[in-house]
Structure formats: structure tokens, C-alpha cells
Amino acid sequence: MLKKISVEQLKPGMYVANITSKGISLHEHEREGRIKDQKTITALCKRGVRELYIDTTQGDDSPDAIPLEDSEKQLEAQIKGIVTQQKPKDKHTSFEQEFEKASKMHNEALDMVSHAMEAAKTGNIVDLDNIENMAENFMDSVERNQNALACLSRIRDKDSYLMEHSVNVAVLMSILGKHLQLERTYLHQCVTGALLHDIGKVLIPDTILHKPGKLTEDEFAIMKRHAPYSRKILEKNKGFPQVSINVAGQHHERLDGRGYPDGLKEDEISQEARMASVVDIYDAITADRVYHKGMPPSTALKRMLEWSGPHLDTKYVHAFIKAIGVYPVGSLVELDNGLAGIVVEENPGSIKPIIKVIYNIKKSIYVKVTTLDLSHKNCNERITKSLNPEDFGIKVQDFIL
Ligand SMILES: [Fe+2]
Structure with missing residues (x-):
């Protein structure tokens, strides 16, 4: 049986489950196996691990461990509590009215991101004006009725992941920013950065970028370079605001300093990058990829709640849950x-x-x-x-x- 346990309760003889393969992961690149000695536990503590899952059919049990089913129910209750704090809002435009406009906009954005990526790949200039206009269009559409774009971001094609992910992260950033009532110019810079946050991936070899399976440690080290590449591409193209550059360069930083590329901690990570991490992870783990199935939104929100604190900013995870709800339109x-x-x-x-x-x-x-x-x-x-x-x-x- 899979059970959740705090790292303090972990003892040699217990078997840490590789829950990634079961669609549940508390930590990136988690490894499965029996805990042989206290040294491993100390190393896990040092890595910032607070909770993990054990498999009691393969190792020792603990009286304090919580069965997976119960811990999932606790998370569900927590999410429902967060969602019901949300006050009903007036809808200015119906879903049907907005959907047609949003569909056109969504398609144009996919094309635009594709062109920007092609330009970056060939060392040409990325058209900032187009990207900024699109960011503005997204914010306006989300303001009118966020469900239209949110729904479109759930309809995706496995083969165009990079483009769709870039567009979706911008849509989700617009939704989060609207919920947080962020100042318009600032949010516009965040959404602009979100559209191109992964543009550095065009410089990652295709064999790694499109590898149908888990990356080796060496390959992952190369993949991590996409964040500084994204930052450099935006810096090279004159006119991108620093906020947009931060979204691109810092979206894989984590609050406990275990992110990349610079291992920034807490306040060293900009507000825009903390928000970008939340929306980036949500879109990534809910997406169907060639080699794995995406999590349903409600499962993704449970995982994100677990990651909030050491990895993700709790304030933005909660705000995001309120902003999109447990069962988003289109799910x-x-x-x-x-x-x-x-x-x-x-x-x-x-x-x-x-x-x-x-x-x-x-x-x-x-x-x-x-x-x-x-x-x-x-x-x-x-x-x-x-x-x-x-x-x-x-x-x-x-x-x-
Ligand atoms: Fe990324």
C-alpha cells in the first residue's frame, strides 16, 4: 500500500515509492528504493524533502504514515476550501460570444510563437510588437470571459507541445494576474514573457527536446540550459522589459534554492517568476505528451499544493486554484x-x-x-x-x- 510520510518519520527499511510513474511525484527526478541507512535520510532532508511516499508492500510500515487514499482526500478538502473562498463575479461576455474571438486569437498566437521561435533559432530578431499585442489581446479576452481561452488551452495536440505550452502559460498567467488584480502594465509584461518563456528550447538538440522518455542526468543538464538561453534571447532582442526577461530566465527557480539555472532562493526570485513557475508546472503536468499522459486538473492541483512551500509560492498556488477552479471549463x-x-x-x-x-x-x-x-x-x-x-x-x- 502506498502511504505518505514526513521525512522525520522515515526509517531505514522503508521503501520509497517511485510515485512519478503512478502520476504522483513530490520531487523532480525522485528515485525509488529501500532506505538502507540514516545517511540517505539525512541527504533527503538536506535536499529539502519534507514528505514522500512509501510502499508498505515492499518495505517497513510506520504507524504515522497516512494511506494515499486518505492523504488525497485531505488535499481535496483543502482545495475545496480554497475554491469556496472565491466570491462569485459578474460575467461581462458570454462564453459563446467570446469563444469565436478567442479561437482566432489562440490560433494566431500559436503561429506567432512559432515564428518567434524560428527567428530565435536562426539568430534573427523576434518581433516584440506582435508578441506584445498578443499579450494585450489575451488579457482583454480573459477580462471579458476567461473560460473561452482557458477552455482552448485544454484542447491540445501532442505534437505541438512547445508552441501550445508557450501560449497556454500566457493564457494562464493572464487568468492568474486578473485574479490577483495586478496592475495592467506589469501583467502585460508578465504575459509577454510567458509567451516566450521557453524560447531557449529552440537551442536544445532535438534528440533531447523530443526524447520519448525520461532524460538521463547529462541530458537533463543540457535541457536545463533552455532557461538561460531564453533569457539571453530576450536580452539580445532590444525592448523586452526586465519583467518579461525574468519570467523567461527564472521560471524554473524554486523557493528552496533547488531550482535552476541560478539556484535562487525565496526573495531572490522575482514575483513574476514565482507566478510563472505555478502556471508553467500546471500546464506541463496536465498535458498529454508522447510518452506520458497528463494529469487531470484536479489531480494536478493536489500535487501543486504539495509542492507549495519548498518549491512553489503558496500564495500563488492558492490564488491559481481560486482563479481556475477545481474543474476548469473544458475538463x-x-x-x-x-x-x-x-x-x-x-x-x-x-x-x-x-x-x-x-x-x-x-x-x-x-x-x-x-x-x-x-x-x-x-x-x-x-x-x-x-x-x-x-x-x-x-x-x-x-x-x-
Ligand atoms: Fe521551461
Whole structure:
């Protein structure tokens, strides 16, 4: 059985589970295995590890360890508590009205990021004006109705990860910034940086960038260079504000100093980079890649809550959870009656969104589409979990309008 344990409770003879492969990881590049001696535990403490998972079928148990199922429930309760602190807001524009504009904008942004990357690769100038205009368009769309772009960022193509990830990080940054009511010029610089935060990846060899599997330590060392490369590319292109450069150069720094490229700690990491880390990680772990499946949003938020503190800034993780909700628009959820539906509208401050019921999970068949407001007093159904649409061959884009 998998159990969660604090590092102080860890003893030789226990077996640390490689939970990455099970879609759960507290720490990057975590290794599985039996704890042989106290030295290993001391090393884990030094690395800033506070909690980890043990597998009691392969090693000793501890009376203080919490079964995975229980620790997941605790996290879910915490997330629900955070979400329900959110106050309902007025919607200025309907989802349908905004969606068409947002779709066009999203496609243009993909093209624009692709051109910027091509320019960076060939040593040419990146067009700052276009990128800045796009950042502004994103902020305006999110202001009108954030669900349109948020939903588009959930529809993705495994083969265009780099472009889609860049665009999505900018969308999510706009949503987080709106929630935090950031000053417009500052947020604009953050979103501009977000659009190009990974531009340095164009200088990473394709064999590493597109490797279908886990990178070796040497390969990972090369991959890490993308952050300083991103910074240098933006610095070389005159006109990029320092805030945008910080987003690009510091988005892999972690509060405990275990990030890269400079191992910056706490206040040494800019506010914009702390926000960028949160949105970058969320998009990365929810994305389906060629070699692994993305986590459903609700699972991703649980992991991010665990990472907040030593790695991610708790303030921004909480703000992000409030800003996008547990079941974002465009995500697929299972109901307790065995049916599945797509979230089409959030009820802010509630964990009960409006969904379009489309699928019977037990029978593996589509059902007549019906809309259900789970917050309605006469509605008895509740969400049991988030699902990955790909597991059921469901194309979300076919159902959202
Ligand atoms: Fe990155």
C-alpha cells in the first residue's frame, strides 16, 4: 500500500515509492528504493524533502504514515476550501460570444510563437510588437470571459507541445494576474514573457527536446540550459522589459534554492517568476505528451499544493486554484451516476459547475447531450473525479459549444 510520510518519520527499511510513474511525484527526478541507512535520510532532508511516499508492500510500515487514499482526500478538502473562498463575479461576455474571438486569437498566437521561435533559432530578431499585442489581446479576452481561452488551452495536440505550452502559460498567467488584480502594465509584461518563456528550447538538440522518455542526468543538464538561453534571447532582442526577461530566465527557480539555472532562493526570485513557475508546472503536468499522459486538473492541483512551500509560492498556488477552479471549463468529469460530462461553465466560489453530460462510462457509449447545473438545488448528482478525455477517445472540442 502506498502511504505518505514526513521525512522525520522515515526509517531505514522503508521503501520509497517511485510515485512519478503512478502520476504522483513530490520531487523532480525522485528515485525509488529501500532506505538502507540514516545517511540517505539525512541527504533527503538536506535536499529539502519534507514528505514522500512509501510502499508498505515492499518495505517497513510506520504507524504515522497516512494511506494515499486518505492523504488525497485531505488535499481535496483543502482545495475545496480554497475554491469556496472565491466570491462569485459578474460575467461581462458570454462564453459563446467570446469563444469565436478567442479561437482566432489562440490560433494566431500559436503561429506567432512559432515564428518567434524560428527567428530565435536562426539568430534573427523576434518581433516584440506582435508578441506584445498578443499579450494585450489575451488579457482583454480573459477580462471579458476567461473560460473561452482557458477552455482552448485544454484542447491540445501532442505534437505541438512547445508552441501550445508557450501560449497556454500566457493564457494562464493572464487568468492568474486578473485574479490577483495586478496592475495592467506589469501583467502585460508578465504575459509577454510567458509567451516566450521557453524560447531557449529552440537551442536544445532535438534528440533531447523530443526524447520519448525520461532524460538521463547529462541530458537533463543540457535541457536545463533552455532557461538561460531564453533569457539571453530576450536580452539580445532590444525592448523586452526586465519583467518579461525574468519570467523567461527564472521560471524554473524554486523557493528552496533547488531550482535552476541560478539556484535562487525565496526573495531572490522575482514575483513574476514565482507566478510563472505555478502556471508553467500546471500546464506541463496536465498535458498529454508522447510518452506520458497528463494529469487531470484536479489531480494536478493536489500535487501543486504539495509542492507549495519548498518549491512553489503558496500564495500563488492558492490564488491559481481560486482563479481556475477545481474543474476548469473544458475538463471532463465523472458523475456518481456513472455518466461523464464536460464542464462548460463554472459556478465561481462553488465546486459544482455546469456540465454537458455526453458519455456513459460503464457502457462506453455516447448519450444524448444534456446540460446539468450541479449547483441547482434539485440536482442530486455530484462529481466523483476528473477524467482524461483521451482515455475515452472523447474530443472535447466537439461538445463545448
Ligand atoms: Fe521551461
